[in-house]
Amino acid sequence: MRILGIETSCDECAAAVVEDxxxxxxxxxxxxxxxxxxxxxxxxxIASRAHIEWILGAVRRALAEAQLDIDDIDGVAATAKPGLIGSLAVGLSFAKAFAWARGLPFKGINHMLAHLYAPQLEETIEYPFLGLLVSGGHTIICRADDFDSIAVLGTTIDDAAGEAFDKVAKYYGFGYPGGLVIDQLAERGDENAFKFPLPSLHKGEHRYDVSYSGLKTAVIHHLHSYLQPGASISPENIAASFRKTAIDTLLSRLYRAVRDTGIRTIVAGGGVAANAYLRRELAGKKDLRVFFPPLSLCGDNGAMVAGIAWHYFCRGEADGWDLAPSSRVMDFKWRQNHP
Known part of the structure; x- marks a missing residue:
């Protein structure tokens, strides 16, 4: 079964064809x-207008690179949530029109579930596993029992991880996109130049939650207070120290979930899954089985949408033409007291 997947949840106009x-x-x-x-x-x-202009070209390129004709497609899927509502509407409307015109099944996909599925485009991963979903809009630690059965254990109580990276980069004028630029700068910096504070969320329902507003404020407004003796203030050192603290905050919650659940398989997804420090730290945990998507599938892409859609179609599940886009995550179970 060859599935056309369309992704327009934010600012990437993406289309892909995935088989089986x-x-x-x-x-x-x-x-x-x-x-x-x-x-x-x-x-x-600007994002939604660009999607309108580019979506047809993206789909045509996807078909051409797959060396397929329009009649070779067996199903169509598109991101339906969460994301920017205008951007979502473009891809979703195009996908429904394509499927309707060809008499094909159509499925709307949760963007976050697709990111968690991305590593399985390379290898099969057994359930259950712990998922780490980190991007500009979301930071989620979850338990996955199937491709569409996710229980959220922890999330951010304020800024998403990627959002914090972008805001720090914007304040210091490091460049855009902030996450990528900080990661590149950090590779040349001293991660111990600054000792930034860690959030103190420890107990109860916030056991696996993270917070980035305090760290962001410390980096932006109180830089000198955390400078270590002998260290210098440079873009590289700021980036490296901030990156280490931000990722260590996330990993401390993830390792807590590993201890509490006994699940030792971790799957990462989302744009921040491309972070070099995060990948090194998790790869160094020899007692864990860790799966990352390739760098080309960390960001928004249509392949992850088409890949996960195949599983829905195999179960005989499809959506109607009245499916509307939504800006919110709605498919997850939230907070399990006994993970």
């Missing part, structure tokens, strides 16, 4: 970074 949930025949991602760079962040109106 695993074999990527094409994966086209048309980035809008140059359109938003001057604003140091995604402008929703």
């Amino acid at each position: 949930g695993r074999h990527i025949l094409s994966n086209v991602v048309m980035t809008q970074i140059p359109l938003h760079e001057r604003y140091q962040g995604v402008v929703p109106e």
Whole structure:
């Protein structure tokens, strides 16, 4: 079964063709970074207009690179939630029209479930596992019992991890996109130059939650207070120390979930899953089985949408033409007292 997957939840206009949930025949991602760079962040109106202009070209390229004709597609899927509502509407409307015109089954996909599925485009991963979903809009630690059965254990109580990276980068003028630029700067810096504070969420229902507002404030407004003796203030050192603290905060909650659940398989997904420090730290845990998507599948892409859609179609599940986009995560079970 060859599935056309469309992803337009934010500022990437993406289309891909995946066969049988695993074999990527094409994966086209048309980035809008140059359109938003001057604003140091995604402008929703600009993003949705660009998707309108680019979506047909992205799909045509995906079919051409897969060396397929339009009649070779067996099903269509598109991200339906969460994301920017205008951007979602473009991809979802196009996908429904494509499927309706060809008489094909259609499925709307949860963007976060797709990110968690991305590593399985390379290898099969047995359930259950702990999922680490980190991006510009979301920070989630969860337990996955199936491709669409997710229980959230912890999340951010304020900024998402990627959002904190972007805000620090914007304040210091490091460049855009902030997460990527900070990661590159940090590779040349001293991660011990600054000792930034860690959040103190320890007990009760917040046992696995993270907070980034205090760290962001410390990095932006109280830099000198945390400078270590003999260290210098440089973009590289700021980036390295901030990156280490931000990722260590996340990992401390993840390791707590490992101890509490006894689950020793971890699957990462989302844009921040490309972070070099995060990948090194988790890869160094020899007592854990850790799976990352390839760097090309960490960001938003259509392959993860098409891949997970195959499982729905195999169960005979499809959505109607009245499916509407939603800006919120709605498919997850939230907070299990006994993970």
